[in-house]
Amino acid sequence: MHPRQAPARVALVTGGSGGIGRAVVERLARDGIAVAVHYAGNKARADETVAAVTEAGGRAVAVGGDVADERAMSEAFDAVEREFGGIDVVVNTAGIMLLSPIATLDLDDLDRMHRTNIRGTFVVSQQAARRLRPGGALVNFSTSVTRLRFPSYGAYAASKAAVEGMTLVLARELRGRDITVNAVAPGPTATPLFLDGKDQAAIDGLAKAAPLERLGTPEDIAETVAFLAGPARWINGQVLFTNGGVA
Template identity: 70%
Template sequence: MTEQTERVALITGGSGGIGRSIALRLAEDGIAVAVHYSGSRERAHDVVDRIHGIGGRAITVSGDVADETAMAAAFAETTERFGGVDVVVHTAGVMPLAPIADMDLAVFDEVQRTNVRGTFVVDQLAARAVRSGGAIINFSTSVTRLQPPSYGAYAASKGAVEALTLILARELRGRDITVNAVAPGPTDTPLFREGKPQAAIDAIAGANPMQRLGTGADIAEVVSALAGRARWINGQVLYVNGGAA
């Protein structure tokens, strides 16, 4: 049975961190949300429960973002349940860190597979599915500007994401679909905190002109604008980092 709704968003990586904040924010905007997950089923269902709790509409979908068959099924399920797709927010990614000289090439390949191929797969499907008046929002990182040691593989993958974003914006000429990338700075999520001592986290927060880390809500506010009324922003990389770079 298809549920009728005004607008629909599919959010990859919507089960945790920044993706979770975005899912909740778009639900507050009255958008029906498909919360995508790969390995965090319980967290994805928790996000859906929270959206239902505020009177919103949401489902979970799953799949490896780099697997075109799995992601095609996620798009199809979203369309079947809600009638179409208007907004795709692609937050899913991985960030293993190591100096370039030391990184295992198998790890490097996995970063590129998830972050680059995953973006290509999701963007390809989004380009076919998103309705006129919609938005495709990819995720890059302010690391492409900050360029700290040990982030070589991750920064390389996100440089590719930015290139794909700008090219797709031009390829969708005439369809009234915006394509942008959001590039957060250090944001207080479990992924950011993983493996870092508190002293290092405090130092990173203190180095920001705003004297704090970003929050999921900070990032979600920008995504809300791009998904909604900010129609004159297209083919851009937005650095959302409190002035860190």
């Protein structure tokens, strides 16, 4: 398919069909950015997100694939370029969080997080490094747990510390390309991924931890992403801890 009138700016959001990813998609679309909504397995939810953007007057398309599969991601990037003519912003929200004390962690869970959080981020970052147009932005996702050091988050924090490392190196490797590379590190945020398995007392305690005395929202995180994706051209090679002051 040849692109119709090409939009001024195009974004691909991995994990864009739910939670923080969907908030990012909708926020970028409000800035006039055409958005590719990536999904791993739930096409119906991605289609719902595309429909919501379209109904609000934006442009969006759904693209699928395993973020850790380099061929699938190459095809996803190809599909976005065919639809919209190029890619300016890549936001990597796709990730999984499996919690356990390190001493008792099922190593299969460690491997699952490594595949999605580390290899998946690396594969998508590699494609972004090859394809982003000048003036582009790559936004990866870490976590404030790399500072908060909550018990049972050891393997997850390790996977996200790896994301921070690759992000900061890539920012320097893209010297001269006019492409920014940053990571966003949310704190406790009211998403199903974070709230699952926590009782109300635990949720209330986490909400009080930040000086602003509430949990973050997906929209809070999306606002930071929109800043990095658009006007924040002098922020590069950084990890932004978007957590209300909890860490």
